[in-house]
Amino acid sequence: MASDKTPRTTLPDARKHPRFAGVATFCRFPLIDSVDPSRRPVDWALYGIPFDGGVTYRPGARFGPRAIRDASQYIKPVHIEHNLNIAEIFSLADAGDAPVHPYSCKETLHAACGFAQSLGDPNHTKLLAIGGDHSTAYANIRATWERRGKPTGGLALLHFDAHLDTYDIIWDEKWTHGSPFIRAIEDGLIDPQRMLTVGIRGPVNSADDFDYADEHGIEVVTYEQWRTGNGPERIRTFLERLGDAETYLSFDIDCVDPAYAPGTGTPCCGGFTSAEVFGLLRQCAGLNLVGADVVEVLPALDHANITTLLASHVIFEILSLAAASVA
Numbered sequence: 001m002a003s004d005k006t007p008r009t010t011l012p013d014a015r016k017h018p019r020f021a022g023v024a025t026f027c028r029f030p031l032i033d034s035v036d037p038s039r040r041p042v043d044w045a046l047y048g049i050p051f052d053g054g055v056t057y058r059p060g061a062r063f064g065p066r067a068i069r070d071a072s073q074y075i076k077p078v079h080i081e082h083n084l085n086i087a088e089i090f091s092l093a094d095a096g097d098a099p100v101h102p103y104s105c106k107e108t109l110h111a112a113c114g115f116a117q118s119l120g121d122p123n124h125t126k127l128l129a130i131g132g133d134h135s136t137a138y139a140n141i142r143a144t145w146e147r148r149g150k151p152t153g154g155l156a157l158l159h160f161d162a163h164l165d166t167y168d169i170i171w172d173e174k175w176t177h178g179s180p181f182i183r184a185i186e187d188g189l190i191d192p193q194r195m196l197t198v199g200i201r202g203p204v205n206s207a208d209d210f211d212y213a214d215e216h217g218i219e220v221v222t223y224e225q226w227r228t229g230n231g232p233e234r235i236r237t238f239l240e241r242l243g244d245a246e247t248y249l250s251f252d253i254d255c256v257d258p259a260y261a262p263g264t265g266t267p268c269c270g271g272f273t274s275a276e277v278f279g280l281l282r283q284c285a286g287l288n289l290v291g292a293d294v295v296e297v298l299p300a301l302d303h304a305n306i307t308t309l310l311a312s313h314v315i316f317e318i319l320s321l322a323a324a325s326v327a
């Protein structure tokens with residue numbers, strides 16, 4: 001797999017600059033201000049949204065971006081199954097953290113969306129947000145839609161999660177980590193007929209929880225349907241139906257079993273292993289991925305960095321599947 005291609009992302013040589021030294025950026029990518037856009041337009045800008053004011057249970061995901069940066073120092077650029085080097089295919093940059101308003105979910109989403117829209121070249125750069133709780137996904141979906149989806153209607157959505165996240169109002173509040181997709185659908189950012197949610201499992205509050213998905217045509221594959229039922233076939237059919245539609249990927253770390261991802265706010269037992277979820281992500285190669293997020297990592301409840309390490313590998317898998325589609 002030796003290559004003589006010029007890298008589009010300059011990474012520090014780990015044989016000269018140890019992975020445990022220096023200021024941590026996501027996956028050791030350069031800071032966005034150090035990338036000369038006239039020489040090398042940024043293909044994917046990664047940025048943090050350190051906000052957890054939208055949670056309904058255990059807080060702490062505001063510390064996610066910083067902890068994931070630290071754990072991601074061990075990410076290397078070559079994906080052996082896709083047979084590619086993400087640093088050769090993409091110019092990748094860490095754009096720092098979006099501004100947040102810790103006492104206001106709505107103001108945070110507005111500020112984070114504005115920040116995301118300012119990154120790189122609006123006609124070219126794609127956005128990968130690292131949360132933060134799942135409410136922050138709305139900001140990156142809106143910024144991505146402004147860049148990509150607006151002329152063609154709503155974006156397609158691939159959603160990995162233990163929870164549906166289409167709950168309307170919780171504690172009199174419309175903007176929570178249970179509601180990013182209902183708000184994005186209401187605002188026309190996401191086309192529910194081209195939305196797939198994978199990894200759902202119980203217990204749930206009420207059987208009615210599934211009504212919104214049923215009424216709007218959202219394809220829901222529970223973990224058990226994936227493991228023992230027709231889930232894999234339905235996922236394949238969904239991906240074929242998407243074709244080259246502009247697709248956003250939202251990855252809640254709690255789709256993975258708490259044995260593999262204990263550091264999260266609303267854990268749900270009996271989910272994907274790390275290897276299973278990597279397999280699913282690899283199966284999505286070929287998608288026209290135009291934006292993504294990785295959310296709900298709660299470092300204070302993590303053990304031995306299991307969850308932050310997994311989140312950084314999920315970021316690598318997402319960038320690699322995007323690279324596999326253009327390589």
Ligand SMILES: [Mn+2]
Nearest residue numbers: 134161165252
């Ligand atoms: Mn979620």
